[in-house]
């Protein structure tokens with residue numbers, strides 16, 4: 383229903399403009415025929431004023447349509463931002479995982495008590511039995 387709201391609002395602006403112009407002209411003609419003097423001037427004033435009012439009204443409605451169309455182009459940009467952020471966080475976590483690997487690849491744990499190099503998998507020192515982790 384609201385999928386092409388910008389086009390609908392713009393069409394509505396045209397409808398408002400035409401209907402208000404026709405209304406102003408009809409109203410002007412009615413005044414023209416009923417007024418004794420200056421009938422044509424009253425017609426011009428009402429039709430002209432109605433035309434300006436119709437133009438302003440339709441312009442406001444058209445501007446709303448333009449704004450609705452504008453959000454259509456802004457929305458995809460807003461939706462892309464979280465994706466770019468997630469890519470950045472992925473790239474940030476990736477080096478952290480890489481820097482953690484050398485620790486695991488060294489495969490040795492130096493005993494804090496006797497200084498003997500022990501296998502990473504070991505919980506206690508192979509020489510003195512000190513707890514390594």
Ligand SMILES: [Zn+2]
Pocket residue numbers: 493494495496497498507508509510511512
């Ligand atoms: Zn030890």
